[in-house]
Amino acid sequence: MQQNKTMSASNRALGKGSILTWLDERIRFILLIPAFTIMVLIFFYPVGYTFYLSFHDWTFFTLTDPPFIGLQHILDVFQDKSFYMSMFRTALYVGVGVFLQLFFGFTLALAVNRMKIGHGVATTLLVLPMMVTPVVVGLMWKFIFDYNFGVFNYMLTLLGFEKLALLSSNSLALPSIIMVDTWQWTSFMFITLLAGLKSLPNEPFEAAKMDGATAWQTFCHVTLPLMKRIIIVSLVLRTAGSIKVFDQIFVLTGGGPGTATETTSILLHRKAFVDFDFGYGAALAIVLTVIVGIICWFAIRSLYSEK
Structure with missing residues (x-):
């Protein structure tokens, strides 16, 4: 009985340690998530939207439904x-x-x-x-x-x-x-x-x-x-x-x-x-x-x- 309790406590400790090890190995990437999200919003989205605009005949007269024209x-x-x-x-x-x-x-x-x-x-x-x-x-x-x-x-x-x-x-x-x-x-x-x-x-x-x-x-x-x-x-x-x-x-x-x-x-x-x-x-x-x-x-x- 005592042995089972000891083994379960060891398993919990190992599980906790493995989680901490996993976090420690990946903490640098986790901390980059806010900066990466901001970069996506202020850089990649405008760039993507520019490409989207270039593929459509988007003028002052076609604001609501611009036709797709590809690389024209x-x-x-x-x-x-x-x-x-x-x-x-x-x-x-x-x-x-x-x-x-x-x-x-x-x-x-x-x-x-x-x-x-x-x-x-x-x-x-x-x-x-x-x-x-x-x-x-x-x-x-x-x-x-x-x-x-x-x-x-x-x-x-x-x-x-x-x-x-x-x-x-x-x-x-x-x-x-x-x-x-x-x-x-x-x-x-x-x-x-x-x-x-x-x-x-x-x-x-x-x-x-x-x-x-x-x-x-x-x-x-x-x-x-x-x-x-x-x-x-x-x-x-x-x-x-x-x-x-x-x-x-x-x-x-x-x-x-x-x-x-x-x-x-x-x-x-x-x-x-x-x-x-x-x-x-x-x-x-x-x-x-x-x-x-x-x-x-x-x-x-x-x-x-x-x-």
Whole structure:
């Protein structure tokens, strides 16, 4: 009798221990359930709903019963001349803007990295533009570029030049918004590249100095190879951010004059929220996402290349 009681108590203890062991092994996954649920609600549901929209002819006139059309909207995107024109303007905006941001950001990072006095103050001042909301940046530069009352044109008249209608000129509007984007996001390139420069080992630079390498040779053969991964990561982040930029352009020009600054994001907004062609807008968003993904994939692959 006593033996049976002992065995039952042991079994209960073993059962309790096995439950605790099971919980202990899986507690990390159990604790992830709330975060995973939130991620599903705020990420996967909108993505899934975007695909659903793209498969239907969902417009302002078919809100109650949109017909299913399959991949027709995707095909329409690739047959739309305005899509290719917007992609060209987006490529120009991203290519020139990101190149300028890399050039100025790297130059400033190299200069600040060599500073002995005022390093912290210079870093703080150069990072400030990145901290301003893009909408505020757009409004600020819209006032600066104003033809009648802007500071920019006022300075031109003081120097004896004619005023420039920067935001209402077909040839000057896109370079103007590229300049604004460069002004704000050079700070991002600067701070990431400066952090990369700070993390570089001293030994290769000391060896190059002992071998009699010039400053330019040291930069080309030591600094750039060591900074390769950081440069690529910075370029990927800024390229992805520039491709989907909307707020600055919308505030500055709204895609105008005409379609001179209508990038793919502005075209998406016009199709979905001006023309109320929600299905086409969703398909355009999917195509844009795939394009950004392909660009990032090639860039990330280069991180692991031997060259």
